[in-house]
Amino acid sequence: MSEKTLSEITYRIRRFNPERDSTPHWEEYRIPYSAGMTVLDGLWRIKETHAPDLAWRSSCRMGVCGSCGMLVNGKARLACNTQVTELGGGTVVVAPLPNFDIVRDLVPELAPMFDTHRALMPYVIRDDAQEQEHPTGEFWQSAHELEQYLQFSYCIKCGCCMAACPTYATDALYSGPMPLGQAHRYNSDTRDGGFSARKRVLAGEAGPWRCHYAGECSRVCPKGVDPAKAIQLMKRELVLDYLRLHKEHCPAPVAKKPTEGKRRDNIPEAPPPTV
Amino acid sequence: MMRDQKLWTWHLAAGVVILFLLGMHMTVMHLNVTVPLKGLNPAGGHPIDWANVVARGKSAFFMVTYVVLLGAALFHGLYGFRNILFELNPASWLKKAVSMVLLLCGLALFVYGTWAAIAGFSLAKAM
Numbered sequence: 001m002s003e004k005t006l007s008e009i010t011y012r013i014r015r016f017n018p019e020r021d022s023t024p025h026w027e028e029y030r031i032p033y034s035a036g037m038t039v040l041d042g043l044w045r046i047k048e049t050h051a052p053d054l055a056w057r058s059s060c061r062m063g064v065c066g067s068c069g070m071l072v073n074g075k076a077r078l079a080c081n082t083q084v085t086e087l088g089g090g091t092v093v094v095a096p097l098p099n100f101d102i103v104r105d106l107v108p109e110l111a112p113m114f115d116t117h118r119a120l121m122p123y124v125i126r127d128d129a130q131e132q133e134h135p136t137g138e139f140w141q142s143a144h145e146l147e148q149y150l151q152f153s154y155c156i157k158c159g160c161c162m163a164a165c166p167t168y169a170t171d172a173l174y175s176g177p178m179p180l181g182q183a184h185r186y187n188s189d190t191r192d193g194g195f196s197a198r199k200r201v202l203a204g205e206a207g208p209w210r211c212h213y214a215g216e217c218s219r220v221c222p223k224g225v226d227p228a229k230a231i232q233l234m235k236r237e238l239v240l241d242y243l244r245l246h247k248e249h250c251p252a253p254v255a256k257k258p259t260e261g262k263r264r265d266n267i268p269e270a271p272p273p274t275v
Numbered sequence: 276m277m278r279d280q281k282l283w284t285w286h287l288a289a290g291v292v293i294l295f296l297l298g299m300h301m302t303v304m305h306l307n308v309t310v311p312l313k314g315l316n317p318a319g320g321h322p323i324d325w326a327n328v329v330a331r332g333k334s335a336f337f338m339v340t341y342v343v344l345l346g347a348a349l350f351h352g353l354y355g356f357r358n359i360l361f362e363l364n365p366a367s368w369l370k371k372a373v374s375m376v377l378l379l380c381g382l383a384l385f386v387y388g389t390w391a392a393i394a395g396f397s398l399a400k401a402m
Contacts, residue, residue: 203280
């Protein structure tokens with residue numbers, strides 16, 4: 001529907017207050033439409049004018065923090081990143097992300113997801129703790145090596161992939177696309193040497209084996225990350241590791257400072273630093 | 276904890292073996308006109324003609340492939356079935372019981388099938 005013909009918009013919101021309700025229920029609100037309105041803007045409008053007790057999570061309003069993941073018209077999306085007009089007109093149906101317990105209204109309980117995320121050690125693991133604590137320079141990494149994990153590092157942990165995953169919906173053992181994707185992000189980072197440590201969790205029954213490759217996680221990701229690909233790549237790495245064909249990369253060394261390298265003759269000398 | 280990594284790798288390997296051996300089965304039994312391999316149907320005619328069945332039965336190569344295909348198919352199928360059952364979130368004791376039952380079923384079927392393949396080979400040899 002075009003912005004010109006839209007004057008009012010109806011929101012159908014799934015409400016649940018654990019102190020008052022035994023089960024979730026739906027409520028409808030009509031609010032005026034304004035140009036450029038996002039689903040999140042509409043929620044703020046409803047809170048201001050109709051339902052001051054409506055609860056959800058949001059922060060940055062620009063698709064960066066990953067707080068406002070919710071089910072909008074049947075698809076897990078970021079409310080701040082979804083224009084009302086792109087939903088095709090009609091009613092905007094908003095519910096909390098599925099596959100999570102509901103804290104209240106549109107607030108899902110994300111703690112289990114982050115517990116699993118933490119268990120998979122989503123950080124750079126290296127032996128040289130001294131260098132990490134007191135860095136003397138940057139770790140060396142080529143542009144090609146950066147490409148191996150770059151897209152997976154765009155994940156904002158909004159939980160949309162977990163909400164869309166049919167395996168996570170039914171299989172309590174499955175770690176889910178976000179934690180597994182992030183484990184792969186660090187496993188494929190040449191600055192990291194933590195593959196063996198993460199393998200203790202990944203090689204077990206909570207690992208990537210339970211993924212059926214439905215691909216829904218990649219379809220809904222608001223940042224364009226492809227967690228399904230990360231999981232398949234991780235399966236390949238673990239199989240190669242079992243066959244002893246996995247190349248354990250040494251964590252990247254500290255790169256030489258520009259002043260320590262040998263300058264080519266055809267490159268002019270850098271001007272002296274001004275600070 | 277590493278068990279699933281091992282089982283998954285064998286699951287994949289069994290899949291590759293099945294793919295290859297079923298391809299061979301298709302070639303021998305169904306594509307004999309398109310891909311005529313004289314050695315596999317030595318008597319000519321239809322692959323299930325008695326003379327061809329006996330000829331293949333006398334072959335140690337076929338006996339070994341039957342046993343390998345049986346083992347690969349049993350492992351691949353039963354491991355997949357186990358995964359499906361585990362997605363129903365059974366209790367820990369039930370998981371162990373399911374694994375044990377499937378393992379015993381698989382072993383029993385493998386032993387029975389291997390015996391049948393060897394017995395068939397011996398019978399054909401005696402003809």
